[in-house]
Amino acid sequence: MRETLADHGQVYDTAASYRRAVDEHLFQLGNARYSALMDTLIQLRQPQLSKKPDEANLSAALTEALPPLSTDLLTDVADALNQLEEDRRQLHDYQALARHVGQGCASAIM
CATH class of the missing domain: 1.20.5 (Single alpha-helices involved in coiled-coils or other helix-helix interfaces)
Structure with missing residues (x-):
């Protein structure tokens, strides 16, 4: 894959290094807040969320994910x-x- 991409992209050896690169290039949140943001996005994508949303959990997740x-x-x-x-x-x-x-x-x- 490294040879195929050559000068057209970058291959990351670990998921953690990929997540760090995405955060640095797009969000600049830092490891903890970026992880919280990803957890929040995953939670929001859950099919059951629209049927019975838990406002307390959603509020807590957003508070943790968003910068003060x-x-x-x-x-x-x-x-x-x-x-x-x-x-x-x-x-x-x-x-x-x-x-x-x-x-x-x-x-x-x-």
């Missing part, structure tokens, strides 16, 4: 959402002003 968010990131997201709401209000005000100006110009023309 930093306080700084959460603060940035909250600030962005607040700014978005302020921008929405300003846009609404500008649209109302444009309507009033348009109505005033139409009245002046008649």
Whole structure:
């Protein structure tokens, strides 16, 4: 297989080295979190999950698999959402002003 792949790919000697390479290239989660993510994906693929999902097990698996968010990131997201709401209000005000100006110009023309 190594000869067949030559310069077109890489052969890994162990499953662990393959999993490490996949994590490093795609996710950068680290061994423990990558394993938790794979366990979660396997759990989600189970046919019985859709028939009677166990919210506690699913929540625990996702908590273990997903990286924790930093306080700084959460603060940035909250600030962005607040700014978005302020921008929405300003846009609404500008649209109302444009309507009033348009109505005033139409009245002046008649």
